Amino acid sequence: MYVVAGVIRDARGRILLAQRPPGKHLAGLWEYPGGKLEAGETPEQALARELHEELGIHTTAMRRLIRIPWHYPDKDIVLDVFDVLAYNGEPSSCEGQQLQWHALGELSGADMPPADRPVLAALKLPHEYAISPEPTNPAEFLTALDRVLARGVRLVQLRGKTISRELLRELVPVVLDRCRAANARLLLNGDIALAQEFELDGVHLTSAQLMQHSSRPLPTEQWLAASCHDEAELQHAMAIGVDFVTLSPVSLASSHPHAPVMGWEGFAALCAQAALPVYALGGLRSADADTARVHGAQGIAGISTFWS
Ligand SMILES: Nc1nc2c([nH]c(=O)n2[C@H]2C[C@H](O)[C@@H](COP(=O)(O)OP(=O)(O)OP(=O)(O)O)O2)c(=O)[nH]1
Numbered sequence: 001m002y003v004v005a006g007v008i009r010d011a012r013g014r015i016l017l018a019q020r021p022p023g024k025h026l027a028g029l030w031e032y033p034g035g036k037l038e039a040g041e042t043p044e045q046a047l048a049r050e051l052h053e054e055l056g057i058h059t060t061a062m063r064r065l066i067r068i069p070w071h072y073p074d075k076d077i078v079l080d081v082f083d084v085l086a087y088n089g090e091p092s093s094c095e096g097q098q099l100q101w102h103a104l105g106e107l108s109g110a111d112m113p114p115a116d117r118p119v120l121a122a123l124k125l126p127h128e129y130a131i132s133p134e135p136t137n138p139a140e141f142l143t144a145l146d147r148v149l150a151r152g153v154r155l156v157q158l159r160g161k162t163i164s165r166e167l168l169r170e171l172v173p174v175v176l177d178r179c180r181a182a183n184a185r186l187l188l189n190g191d192i193a194l195a196q197e198f199e200l201d202g203v204h205l206t207s208a209q210l211m212q213h214s215s216r217p218l219p220t221e222q223w224l225a226a227s228c229h230d231e232a233e234l235q236h237a238m239a240i241g242v243d244f245v246t247l248s249p250v251s252l253a254s255s256h257p258h259a260p261v262m263g264w265e266g267f268a269a270l271c272a273q274a275a276l277p278v279y280a281l282g283g284l285r286s287a288d289a290d291t292a293r294v295h296g297a298q299g300i301a302g303i304s305t306f307w308s
């Protein structure tokens with residue numbers, strides 16, 4: 001079953017949710033307005049029709065946010081979610097459904113259909129994810145970090161796999177201060193204990209670490225990310241409740257010159273199986289951001305993409 005749904009915002013940026021009526025699948029839960037694709041419709045046409053039928057609005061611009069394949073016990077759906085960028089009219093309840101506006105920060109997904117939770121992650125995450133090089137020279141590294149933050153990057157992963165733990169411990173609070181000042185979130189590669197100690201925004205697991213965990217190792221209030229390279233890793237990330245992943249290598253990266261690349265078609269095929277936001281990684285440039293989104297990505301991740 002192919003379902004389209006729209007993220008509709010008011011002038012204050014709040015998001016519209018509609019309550020699923022009694023007697024229907026997932027009754028009582030709060031969803032993004034939308035419904036089933038009808039024969040011969042494109043997803044965009046179906047969403048414009050549904051939003052007119054359910055809310056009385058005319059949608060004039062939309063852009064795909066994320067597409068979620070989801071298995072409910074009684075049915076499989078693909079939930080194709082669009083950001084509604086512009087519409088005419090005031091949304092009102094045309095089918096007797098309850099409507100509510102919520103600030104994004106208030107939404108936890110608790111009383112929403114399970115398939116909508118990765119959509120919340122997609123809404124909260126930016127389109128760029130800057131992974132740090134090894135901070136072997138801290139002064140140079142911090143200057144580069146300032147440049148990355150000044151460019152508007154709002155999600156950073158600190159990687160210190162080869163430097164000493166003492167140096168990493170010194171660096172983490174400094175990097176955190178700079179990220180906080182820039183309103184950027186900071187994840188630490190691999191080290192859950194250190195990330196907890198310094199109250200970072202989350203942890204990014206290597207693919208090897210990901211496969212060692214049989215359940216989510218972090219509370220849901222923190223971001224849990226992981227590196228994936230194939231379908232088995234993606235499936236495991238979803239199974240243990242990872243919030244988002246990087247999928248690589250899309251193209252040839254200077255940091256991994258011998259890894260076989262998947263290309264955009266391979267990336268899109270894997271992404272279509274993923275019920276969570278996926279950043280494209282590996283040999284990409286900022287100019288690849290639109291290509292990445294067309295192939296199903298949340299955006300692009302990279303080291304040299306952002307740091308050089
Ligand atoms: N519209 C919508 N449906 C969702 C969301 N999340 C989610 O799991 N679903 C599921 C619930 C249903 O199984 C399916 C939508 O089917 P539906 O029967 O409500 O579709 P519809 O609005 O066209 O309803 P109908 O008039 O055809 O009865 O997708 C969401 O955010 N919005």
Ligand SMILES: [Mg+2]
Pocket residue numbers: 033034035036054
């Ligand atoms: Mg509906």
